[in-house]
Every structure is written in structure tokens, then in C-alpha cells.
Amino acid sequence: MNNVTLKMLAEELNMSPSTVSRALRDSHEISQETKDRVKALAAKLDFQPNPHASSLRKNKSRTIAVIIPEIQNNFFSQVMNGVEEVARQKGYHVLIYLTHEDYKREKDILHLLRSGRVEGVMISVSNTTRSFEHLEAYCKEEIPLIFFDRVCENMDVPCITTDDAGAAFKATEHLLKAGCKKIAFLSMAGNLSISCGRKSGYVKALTKYGLSGSELVIECGPDDEANRQKIRQLLESEQKPDGIFAAVEKFAVNTYEVSRELDIRVPQHLKVISFSNLAAAALFNPPLSTIVQPAYDMGRESANILFKIIDKKKLLSAEKKMVIQSHLIIRESTTSKQYAKPSVLLKP
């Protein structure tokens, strides 16, 4: 650890610590000459102010926390990317916490962060959290908090989301236009905002096309084999769907696995579309149609808004509930025509 302290600089320069401190921060009450001397020595000795002393005194840690359910998910890792970019520019540090979709961990982490370790928190809640008391308790501490993607809308906290319902509507509509008559929705268990939004878009599309009542919602979870089992049952049942809309990438993967296993051809017998931020979806067999969320932008905007709160700037009303559009990428897993030639769709 760097041992040179501000006091040592002061002693070496025959000045008081306060002068050195002010000189380093370019205070107007220090002469240019003194500033130069101080900075020269500081640079020479590679002086770094002790962050803990500084944090203690100023009650500012220059650190934010990001709490996400998992990191092995392209959506969240892209978000992290956006957050890190903004934080770096602001000279802030980023703590990362994973809940592994576990309510208890989420609660523990939030509790940990109530001590001033960070100046703000961004969170995407786990799908096992039913109660929001831990979040409300956190808010009482008056440390800036924002939600992204998986939000809790009835709290007075800024939310950065994508248009889940709208995108789900478009995806379902796309399946319908591609000829699907019976579409199943693979939803994430729990009561997440995104699950509800996506489901409502799905239902709305079915209703618009006169298929209300034919909803088919399957709740999937973290366990691959359990999911495959459910999908297998679904695809072997009476009400076998000809289209599947997966709420998250993982379930689309499970669907692909089962359809291969059962020799069900995509898209001829079954069309598949999914929320996914996986770049390699284009290389799947067949290439997977996806709804891609603006993950990087969501991370960036979330961080921007968080810093606005930290800096005590007023938020525009648009920033209190920000919605960034997702977009559809149509690939072969949902084409109605004959199997298209891959290269056509792949050309950059």
C-alpha cells in the first residue's frame, strides 16, 4: 500500500496539511506557486489520498453498487458494460452483487449497503422476491436507488425499463402473421414486472387476432431439465402449439433442445421467438428470431440517472420512468416460407 500521506507531504514542504489538501484540490485560496510545489512533490512521490479517510470525512465513497440476479446472461453483462462506462467517466467505482434469483440474498445485500458504503444502488430484482419491504427499508435510508428492467413500479423510485408489453405484442403478432394458430408463452416463474408486461402483450395480441381464450402460459424456472420436461409435455399434448414465445433466452434454448429430441422441425412444425441478447442467436439451427433489449443503453441510462440523483439534480419526469425500445430481429425460426437460404439473412 502506498504509504505516503498528506501529512508527510506537508512536513516535507514545511506547510500545514490543510494547505497541502487545498493545493491539491486547486483551491483559490492557495497561491499558484504553492500549488506548483505541492503538486510537484505529490507527483514525485506518487501520492494518492487515502480513500477511506476521504470517504469518512466527506461522507462520499465514490462508489455505486449494481445488484443483479445473475451475470451469466448477456442482458445483464451488457448492462454492466454500460454502467461501468458511465461510472468510469465519472470517476466512480462499481461494486457488483449477485442475488442468484434468491430473495434472501437480495435482502442481505441491501441490508449490507445501508451503511454508507455506496452512494447509490441499481437493482434488478430477483424473481423470487414477493415482498418489497427490504427495498422500502432501504429507501428510508435515503441512499439513491433505481430499478432497471425488473422493477417495482409502485415504489417512488426511478425505473429504467424496456417496452416489454409492446415488444411482446409485436413478437406474438409476428408469430400470428407467420401462420401460427396456437401460441404458447414460456414465462418466468414469479411475479416480476417483466413477466407481467410480456404476458400482457402476448394476451393482447391474441385478443386482437380473435384468439382470446387460447392463452397457453407455461411457467419455467432455473432448472433446465425441469423446463425441458414441461416443454416436452406441452409439445406432446393434445393442445400442441405451433408457436412458442419464450420470455427469456434460456427457455428458447430449452425449446430447441426438446424440439430436436422430439424431431419437431423449426420453423416448419414449430416457430420460436424469444427475448434474447445473445449475438450468436444468428448461428443457431435454425437462426433464432429474437427480441433484443437495449441492454447497454439501459445500463448507461440507469447509471446516468443514478448519478443525477447522487448529484442532487432534478430529474425530468421522463427520467423517472424511462422506457427504451426493444426491437425484433426476424430470423428463420419464425419464417413462414420455405427454409430460406441462410446466407441471405446473414449478410452484414
Add this chain to the structure above:
Amino acid sequence: MNNVTLKMLAEELNMSPSTVSRALRDSHEISQETKDRVKALAAKLDFQPNPHASSLRKNKSRTIAVIIPEIQNNFFSQVMNGVEEVARQKGYHVLIYLTHEDYKREKDILHLLRSGRVEGVMISVSNTTRSFEHLEAYCKEEIPLIFFDRVCENMDVPCITTDDAGAAFKATEHLLKAGCKKIAFLSMAGNLSISCGRKSGYVKALTKYGLSGSELVIECGPDDEANRQKIRQLLESEQKPDGIFAAVEKFAVNTYEVSRELDIRVPQHLKVISFSNLAAAALFNPPLSTIVQPAYDMGRESANILFKIIDKKKLLSAEKKMVIQSHLIIRESTTSKQYAKPSVLLKP
């Protein structure tokens, strides 16, 4: 922010701060009765010790840093997962920094961390770093440091790696046994330890099978289009290979893209294998044979070793240079036989 301090507890209880502090830490010099009273009030008021004050006084931050080139890469996100797990168990916090493969950023980050903000650092160096001065300067500060995956072997710092050369040898051998006569190696630009290791395994395998001199190494980089251009040239040249061994997943993706574009069939005309931690590789068209690195374990072990150093425990010699085995997963992109039925290879 939680405003209740240790001093306030002391006042409320008519005790000195030192007593309260000791009581909370279960010091033997405090009576059980006092401890109970203190803890009761602390719990009631939800007292949380100020981490900065504590860090300042004890010169311990209970925080480690992980520096990685990028997060949008399954390998690194799995590593993060392992690290977070260990850190959480130890009650440590994890700062994340991304270099984006940029030497300057890497240098800046390491410089930032020389102030005692963290108790230890784990790093996987960027592929644009040629000089290691910034790392050596960091070591001088005597803050624990360890390398993982992309290491700098001639520094006296623990390294956690996988058997790059061995795995590359096996992958190349596998291509040869599958009938390849001319194998190209898509390497990452720069002088990374992993690039060298993987290349040497590749060369060794060619040599063993009497093909020394037929090495074909293409240096790829971060830009997809540039990579595709290089691969396109390669596949259209005189020395068109019938096998490609990609050092990283990204290049395999580029290869798939180009081969579709040029109507080159995998594996019939070209066999492809790659280092990759992408679970969805099994769903590619055709399913991609991969060398998967034990990313999660590497993260876990790295963190374990880092904490051993932080806790000033002696490292076993095996822990100073730890190597964890990667393993091959053979899929259709390298099968020599007729195109196998997908479901056979996919059954769990």
C-alpha cells in the same frame, strides 16, 4: 444513510465507545451482560458500523477488485460468478473494472487501486499490454495480486490458468484425426500468454503428425468485419484449410458467418473447433465443437488463493501456479462421418 453511530449507542447506554465497540465484536474483556445490552440496542436501532471509519482505522477495506478485459464474454462472466461466490462467503465486496482490452485503461485502473481501496486484485491482462511495468509498480505497493487466465509468467505472482497448450494440442489432434490435412489457427493479436500457449499446442500437434511447416496462423482482433475479411481471404486462397481452430469463441462465430456466406459446409468442407464457454454452442448450425475452460472454478480458485494471501497464509507451491484442466466437447462441427442425427448428440 444510516445515521446511528457507535458513539450514539454508547451515550444511550451510558458506556464508552470503546466498550460498545468491544461488545459488538464479542471481546472477551466485556461481560456477557454488557454484551447483551449493547447488542440488543444495536439490533433495535439497526446499527451498522461505518465502513469507512472502520477501513481507515484498521486499514482493511474488505474489498477486492477484479480487472477483466470485457464482461460480455461467457468465460469472464463465469469467472465473476465464481469470484463473487467466494467473496460473499468471506464477507468481502467485489469491485469490477473493465479494460476493454486497452492497455491505458488497465494502467489507469491499477494506478487507482494503489491507494488502499482494495485488499487485493485479480487481473486477466488485456491483449494490448506489451509492457508489464504498471503491474510491477503495483506489486511494489505490496497489495496482493494474482493473475488468472491471461497471465504474466515471469512475475513472481500467483497464476491460475488452464492447460492452454495441452487443450490446444488435443483440439488440433482431434481435427487431424477427423481427417483434416491443413489446419489454420485463428489467434488473438498481441502477445498474451494464452495465445502463445494455444499456438504452441497447435504447432506441437502438427509436428507430431508430421505436418510441421504447414502452420497457418491468422491474427484476428476485436473488429468482426476485419476478422471476416481475413477469414474470407483465407478460405478463398490457394492454401484453403479444411480445418479451423479458433483461439476464442468470437473467431469461431466469424468463421461460421463467412462459411455461410461462401457456402462452405461445416463439417463436410471445413471443420471448426474453438475455445468457448458458450452453453448455446450445442445449438449452432452445426453444433460447435468446443474446448471449454473451467471458468467458474478458475474464478473460485483465484479468489481462494487471493484470500489466502490476504490472510497471510502460506501458499502451497501448487497454488503459486495452478493449472485447471479444460476439456473438449466434440460436436458436429468436427465430425468426420456423415452428418449425424442431431438428437443423438444432444441427449442429456
Add this chain to the structure above:
DNA sequence: AATATTTGGGCAAACGTTTCCGAAATTCAT
């Protein structure tokens, strides 16, 4: 020339914890 203002910088008190040192009070050995 006397007063007011600015400039440049030092003193010392914070921030909240931890810990060294010592002081009562109690227990124990003799």
C-alpha cells in the same frame, strides 16, 4: 494616512472506529 478588503495559509476540530494503556473492582492464592 488610516481603514477596509483581499490574499495566503495555519490551527484544530471534526468524520466514526479501533486499540493501547491503565484503572477500578473483584477474585484468588498465600
Add this chain to the structure above:
DNA sequence: ATGAATTTCGGAAACGTTTGCCCAAATATT
């Protein structure tokens, strides 16, 4: 009963910065 050892706690200094307040000298103002 006396001294020694133990238990239990408080005082105060420390960790390294920042900042409110003050003061001297220099400059500006009347």
C-alpha cells in the same frame, strides 16, 4: 488480611482527510 492476578471497563490517541475559523500580511479604498 495482604498482595497478586483477573475481570471489566473508560480515556484518549490514532487512522488520513477535509474544512470552519482565524490571523497575518499585502493590497486596495477612502
